[in-house]
Amino acid sequence: MEIKGTGKLLRVFVGEGDRYHGQPLFEAIVKRLREEGLAGATVIKGIEGFGAGSRVIHTARILRLSEDLPVLIEVVDQEERIARAVAFIEQMVE
Template identity: 40%
Template sequence: MTRDSKYSRLKIKASTTDKIGTKPLYQHLVELAKKKGISGATVFRGIMGYGSSSAIHSSRFWELTEKLPVVIEFVDETEKLELFYSEIEEELQSMPKGCLVTIEPTEILLQKKGT
């Protein structure tokens, strides 16, 4: 990554219960992004939220299967993220439940490699 390149953040907002095949959507996408060489991915699990269905989902201790909001976030060069999205768009479109995908420009201030 260089400061001369244009970077973006790709966000996919979905649910912890969404799956691609037998895997959770978030796991499938993070593993695929790693294979495709996307620089970074993070999954955030929310405690409450609602989407286009307007049904509010929240954490309740008595529920065995929690349907909670999840945000899957990727950061890389804009061109790479646009290509990655074009490769996963059909899978996202074919999911039975809704999701929201956004992309926004971002600036990398520091990327320090770990050990």
Template identity: 45%
Template structure:
């Protein structure tokens, strides 16, 4: 299994849609088991421009993190599709061991 994490900004687009929405669609279309999109409240990247939300500042480019855990081959194919999007971001992935925990029936 691979764990994939993608760091990008809320305002990044691929064509006419936000990159994070495009990546979720790709995950669905490629049959990945699931994807989670997390919206940050503060962060900065390589350019050291701080993005944050507070009372006086409403950033229109908050940090977004996308996480996917799936089979190595599916993750590698997804990465090839993500490379086609033109955005400033960071994609990291690594091998993981997984343990699925299920709620017991009463």
């Protein structure tokens, strides 16, 4: 879908190990975004980071392998479509 007018960017941060109904959460979110017809989404795997749920730094360094690296999902579309996406993404990450 092409964005007409001004687009909005939504960033969703999850862990690589987060799951939704048995599949990686980031994959489930992107699949749902596609099903809902959003204009575009990109998944970016981080090499290091930590989140609110853990003060441990997760890293991809060879000597400190991590199974829960940060994952960023970027979504672009019109503001009202992003708002609808936020609603179902919030349910998926609970």
